[in-house]
Amino acid sequence: MSATAVTAAVTATAAATTVTTGGALPGEEYDVTVVGAGVVGSAIARELARLPLRIALVDASDDVGNGTSKANTAILHTGFDAVPGSLESRLVREGHRLLSSYAADSGIPVEPLGALLVAWDEEQRAALPGLADKAVRNGYRAARIAPAEEVRAREPELGPGVLGALDVPGESVICPWTTTLAYATQAVRAGVALHLNCRVQHITPGDVHTLATSRGPLRTRYLVNAAGLYADEIDRLLGHADFTVTPRRGQLIVFDELARGLVRHILLPVPGALGKGVLVSPTVYGNVMLGPTAEDLDDKTDTGSTAEGLALLREKGRRILPALLDEEVTAVYAGLRAATGDEDYAIRAHPAQRYVTVGGIRSTGLTASMAIAAHVVELLADGGLPMAGARDLEPVRMPNLGEAFPRPYRDAELIARDPEYGRIVCHCERVTRGEIRDALAATVPPGSLDGLRRRTRARGGRCQGFHCGAAVRALFEEARR
């Protein structure tokens, strides 16, 4: 077998950690296996890691957070616009509180910018009071309607025709990549086995379920399905047909960091009869994001952008923030959301099978992830999973990718201790050799240059590798030799 089984024994913080990327799976029988290492699956694995159990987290791709989670709109929501009384409403509200606190402790960048839902026509203005009421019914009381003059004063670059806005001061932007990675890192350090490049192909239910995977059989007593776009297919392998996932593509344009000064808040669309509209939002990396489109597709792998989609975004963006369109585009990407046609999450327990499905998690899933995890573990406990011996996890501290927080290249003390943090490799994003070295040696190392970008921002800037691409690739390939 040519595949390389990588079992890393890493770091001074803990005992040996297990992250495998190839070869046959270890023959171990697990108490709980989580299928899908996106933001939700990783959060569940982290929550389970408190228990003295054998836990596995498996994913079909070569990295955590490599599906829907990586192409999120990156907003830490208050849940003001959820369907009141829904599971999503409750979990987003709880998740917002949990993740806000976890992010502060773990070094996940969050910028509390606040959101403005800008009304551009009478229909949208008429919808604002209803949205304000809905916010209250979702337990969020800080939303208020701001008149047009105030909106223009707070966002001077907005296009003409603003009629007012709903001001939602509690909305923030967050780094979705670091969030997923922090969960996975903490889980792995606490003993969770992470198996990547491991696609679940078939399941034989039993007292101990046997999962046939692309890397051989995996045996587990309990099973959590957090497979995102594929959650319906995993469900069907266990005889359930509660929902069907329709991939909904969202294309996004990321503008140059030089555009960051054009916008101060998250500019959300007012949902209306003609669909949800697009948002303009700063990112924690200092860019400005425009999107997403919403296109229902059949193909769960079609994450390509289209000429029509980009033209539509530019047209809408020109109305919202005209000067944005004069700025250079740094990146274009598309994510697929796991739409189910239902207005709520599809989280279902099947106690007889010792199985929980976590389906229909939409873009709010990033915010709700920790609350979803706690909810799922309760469902597992109801199904008989022993909860005895729970402990606190070792805190994790992630490298900062946020522009609003200190970065290594300007940290004199850090550079004095280790000059590698003063050697910038990726100039657009100011990423140093020290940070790249750390990411390559981390508990959950990247499986590709894109994975390295999500951990460091290297190659993620305006030149897209013109200046640094070959140098970053050389460091990556050297580390994997």
Next chain:
Amino acid sequence: MNRDRTVDVLVVGAGPAGLALAARLATAGAGHVEVLEREEDAGGVPRHCHHGGFGGPVRPWLTGPAYARRAVRAAVEAGAAVRTGVTATGWAGALSLETTGPAGPERITGRAVVLATGARERPRSARLVPGSRPAGVLTTGELQQAVHLYGQDVGRRAVVVGAEPVARHAVRTLRRAGAEVVAVVTERSRGTAVPGVPLLTATTVGELRGRGRLSGVAVRHEDGRSGVLACDTVVFTGDWIPDHELARRGGVTLDPGTRGPSVDASFRTSVPGVFAVGNALHGVEPAATAAAAGAAAAAPVLARLSGAPWPEPGPRLTVRAPLLWVAPNRLTNLTDLTDLAGRPLLLRSGEPLTNPVVTAAQDGRLLWRRRHPGRVPPSRSLRLAPGWTYRVDRAGGPVVLGLG
């Protein structure tokens, strides 16, 4: 090392323009001339251009790396301090830059600051080319570094996008790395063919395909024909844009045509004490042109050091389509033609021109009109003799260059 220092001239960027200027200034006794280069090696883009043509008519065989070494040596031997691995990350004051490097952050103030930050090719994303985001999508800059500096594999079958001379260099680099070049694709109606490579003119790249690795490039001819070129590598060439981040963060006014700092013929920007030279002003001219401009900036920088005032900018120089840009962008000191020092204005067109008649007008008044025999491709600048600029009314409106 002192974390807060003052030098006489601080040059940002050790490419052809910055090095030529530093050499000239150091020779002229400008005092402490310091050049900051963020890369590990000085020399700029020529470092990874492994083809000849850098020596001009005198030494046509000179390659980019050899040229870069000579330029670095000349600056150092003249007495300039060329510091590599040091990045100017922002401004701490009008003429003060924040820098970082392995020795830690510093704040360096120059009596004059010169931006010589060069240009880059716009990547696929900035060109809004739709499709998937596979590996194997490069610019010429990344390709050349991958092959010539790191010996990396760049794939088997490649498509090159663009018709500027840099596309030919991309073809050559790909072949040298063992890749077959399937086609050169350009939106323009003509381009320079490379022997053995199909040239697809009037053709746009509609979509990139492939997951993980690029599998093909969908192309469309303006007559409606379309198809997919199977390939594992695509190189987007040309379409240069000045690296203007530092200029913008310093509040330096940019020219809308060049997207580089707006300068007068003495390379003075809108910020007193801040000059800009070379391909940071416009993308792009050959290394020799950038170096000549850098050297020509020495006189106005020296004048600044000796206390010459920073003049009010004169009228703007602008262009009408299909012209893209003109440099310089302002006409200052019109009574003093040494301002232009007899150097030509550079004028760039977005379309190929044949025997163009160039006109200059101000406030509706025709100042000048001249036919320029020959063909001018969009990758080359037309050089206009500056003699007519004495007719410009310094108090008047913008001077507009057009085709008559």
